[in-house]
Amino acid sequence: MNWDLKSDRPIYFQLIEQIELRIISGIYPLGSRLPSVRDMATEAAVNPNTMQRALAELENQGLLYSQRTSGRFVTEDEEVIKTMKYSLAQNIIKEFMEKMRSLGYDFRQTITLLEQIEEEKK
Numbered sequence: 001m002n003w004d005l006k007s008d009r010p011i012y013f014q015l016i017e018q019i020e021l022r023i024i025s026g027i028y029p030l031g032s033r034l035p036s037v038r039d040m041a042t043e044a045a046v047n048p049n050t051m052q053r054a055l056a057e058l059e060n061q062g063l064l065y066s067q068r069t070s071g072r073f074v075t076e077d078e079e080v081i082k083t084m085k086y087s088l089a090q091n092i093i094k095e096f097m098e099k100m101r102s103l104g105y106d107f108r109q110t111i112t113l114l115e116q117i118e119e120e121k122k
Contacts, residue, residue, distance in 0.1 A: 001027055003044040011046055015054035018044075023063060023074055024085045031076040034064065 001022060005014050022028045034040065034055070041051040055072060058064045062080050064072050075081070100110045 001025070003046075005044065005046070011050055012054055012057075015044065015046065015051060016057055019054065019058055020063065020084060020088065023081065024088065028074050030074055030078065030081065032074050033070065034072045034074065036071065 001018075003018060005011055005018075019028070028034060035043070037052050037055060038048050040055075041048040044051065055064060059066060059072070061084075062077070063075055063084060065075060066072050097107070097110065105113065
């Protein structure tokens with residue numbers, strides 16, 4: 001998964017979102033050790049201080065934890081991950097529904113369109 005950073009929003013927030021997605025998708029599995037701050041910053045082409053700040057925020061949220069000499073690790077608490085996944089899904093759906101409403105689709109029409117698109121994929 002490549003780092004997809006845009007200039008329209010603060011890099012810090014985008015890093016947090018993308019690390020969350022990497023955790024949810026299993027790129028960074030439960031209990032796994034993350035690469036070093038410097039390695040992650042280099043890979044994402046950002047300042048190490050910005051990456052450090054994003055990782056510290058994820059630690060505050062309980063998604064990551066530090067071990068002094070061993071680095072940062074993804075939480076092993078599946079409930080924390082499930083909660084994060086549910087919250088991200090809610091936000092995506094809310095944004096999607098707002099866009100669909102702006103196009104003139106109501107809830108039923110949106111569901112019908114989704115079903116049609118899913119059926120076309122088969």
